[in-house]
Amino acid sequence: MDIEGIQDFYPDDVAHCYGCGKLNEHGHKIKTNWDGDETLTHFTPKDYHTAIPGYVYGGLIASLIDCHGTGSAALAAYRIEKREPGTLPPFRFVTASLHVDYLKPTPLGVELEIRGKITEVKDLPFGKLRRRKKVITEITVSANGEVTARGIVVAVQMPENMVK
Amino acid sequence: MDIEGIQDFYPDDVAHCYGCGKLNEHGHKIKTNWDGDETLTHFTPKDYHTAIPGYVYGGLIASLIDCHGTGSAALAAYRIEKREPGTLPPFRFVTASLHVDYLKPTPLGVELEIRGKITEVKDLPFGKLRRRKKVITEITVSANGEVTARGIVVAVQMPENMVK
Numbered sequence: 001m002d003i004e005g006i007q008d009f010y011p012d013d014v015a016h017c018y019g020c021g022k023l024n025e026h027g028h029k030i031k032t033n034w035d036g037d038e039t040l041t042h043f044t045p046k047d048y049h050t051a052i053p054g055y056v057y058g059g060l061i062a063s064l065i066d067c068h069g070t071g072s073a074a075l076a077a078y079r080i081e082k083r084e085p086g087t088l089p090p091f092r093f094v095t096a097s098l099h100v101d102y103l104k105p106t107p108l109g110v111e112l113e114i115r116g117k118i119t120e121v122k123d124l125p126f127g128k129l130r131r132r133k134k135v136i137t138e139i140t141v142s143a144n145g146e147v148t149a150r151g152i153v154v155a156v157q158m159p160e161n162m163v164k
Numbered sequence: 165m166d167i168e169g170i171q172d173f174y175p176d177d178v179a180h181c182y183g184c185g186k187l188n189e190h191g192h193k194i195k196t197n198w199d200g201d202e203t204l205t206h207f208t209p210k211d212y213h214t215a216i217p218g219y220v221y222g223g224l225i226a227s228l229i230d231c232h233g234t235g236s237a238a239l240a241a242y243r244i245e246k247r248e249p250g251t252l253p254p255f256r257f258v259t260a261s262l263h264v265d266y267l268k269p270t271p272l273g274v275e276l277e278i279r280g281k282i283t284e285v286k287d288l289p290f291g292k293l294r295r296r297k298k299v300i301t302e303i304t305v306s307a308n309g310e311v312t313a314r315g316i317v318v319a320v321q322m323p324e325n326m327v328k
Contacts, residue, residue, distance in 0.1 A: 016214045018221040026212040048190040050180045051258070052322070057182040058259045059227025066223045094215070094269075095222045100262045158216070 005031025005041065006071045006078075009085040014092050014158065019067035030064060032071030032116075034079075039072040039116035039137070045108060056106040061149050064114050065139045066098050069153020072116040073135035077157070080121055093135065093155035106141065106148040113142045116153075124156065132157035169195025169205065170235045170242075173249040178256050178322065183231035194228060196235030196280075198243075203236040203280035203301070209272060220270040225313050228278050229303045230262050233317025236280040237299035241321070244285055257299065257319035270305065270312040277306045288320070296321035 007020045007030070018027040032041045043064055049057045073093040078085050085091075106112065120136040134156045141149040171184045171194070182191040196205045207228055213221045237257040242249050249255075270276065284300040298320045305313040 014216045016217055018213050018215075019223045021214070024212060024214060026210075027214075046190075048188060049182050050185070050188060050191075051182075052178045053180055057227075058262065059183045059223070059230045062226040062230065062262055062264075063221075063223025066226065095264075095266050097266065098222065098226055098262075098264045100226075100259075102259050102261065105258075 005033050006074045006085055007031055009090060010092055011090050017067065019063050020071060028063070028067070030067050030071070032068050032075065034075060035115070037117075039068065039075055039118070041068050041071070041114045042111050043114065044111045047108065050108065051105070054108055056108050056112070056143075058100070058102055061102070061106060061141055062098060062100050062151070064112070064141065065100055065149070065151035066095050066153060068114045068116055068139055069098070069137045069151070070095055070155045072118060072137040072139075073133070073153075073155035076118045076121055076135050076137075077133050091133075092158045093133075094158045096134070096154040096156050098154075099152045101150045102148070103150060104146075104148050106143050110143050115140050115142070126159075132159075169197050170238045170249055171195055173254060174256055175254050181231065183227050184235060192227070192231070194231050194235070196232050196239065198239060199279070201281075203232065203239055203282070205232050205235070205278045206275050207278065208275045211272065214272065215269070218272055220272050220276070222264070222266055225266070225270060225305055226262060226264050226315070228276070228305065229264055229313070229315035230259050230317060232278045232280055232303055233262070233301045233315070234259055234319045236282060236301040236303075237297070237317075237319035240282045240285055240299050240301075241297050255297075256322045257297075258322045260298070260318045260320050263316045265314045266312070267314060268310075268312050270307050274307050279304050279306070290323075296323075
């Protein structure tokens, strides 16, 4: 897949996410891609993304884990259906739950590496005739080669009626 | 307590949090206060804090829960010690873990109400001679009177060596 990230394939009407939407001018615009069987993104926090001076704000770490989780879910869904991202219908996931363990302070001023492992993909019943996918991703956030936070994201395929 | 929030009493060297620090010009500056036995804050997301159009970004919701959790922990610690915020030594907590269940989409364009219930306060051993507090807070995020997300924050008193 010769793209920066799965987020490049989110349809325009659902590409405004503050964390990863290509159409959100104020947002973080993270890009989630495969790295072998894991998913990978990088992000360098701004100097004002502070927890206490010198360390990265935990809410930003949660945000990166969140968006990398929904992006990983979309990647996994395409791969399981043996389809390339960009083929129709598109996959777009939302977060059902998010868990973050802050293992140690994350230093500011360096690029963070965010890695995901897909641990579960399921088809859930949704209405009488349809199903939608649920994907669980386990995520690590590393700085200077050291894991500083771990997360778990449960993502589900976006209900069609969420688009206004 | 006749203040806007416990964050007003964080010492200046730890008052730069992007979510709640009074000294972070770019941040959200949330203010956590008591409302009876619960803790309360309000926040109105910006129009660019989008998940998909019309709804609030989940990473922002996680951030609000996170900072309201550490603020609630500080309030609870003062109350248990029967001390007023502002008396010394100050209480400042960091997040050990954060869990968020996104129950339904949170509409953009309205003020959110974030409420906390302190469910556990413990003294943990820390080194040979000292102890530090651990506080668990259960948090709801509501829009238009409806709970849209629930969170649990496990906060621990900040290690002194975190301040650079």
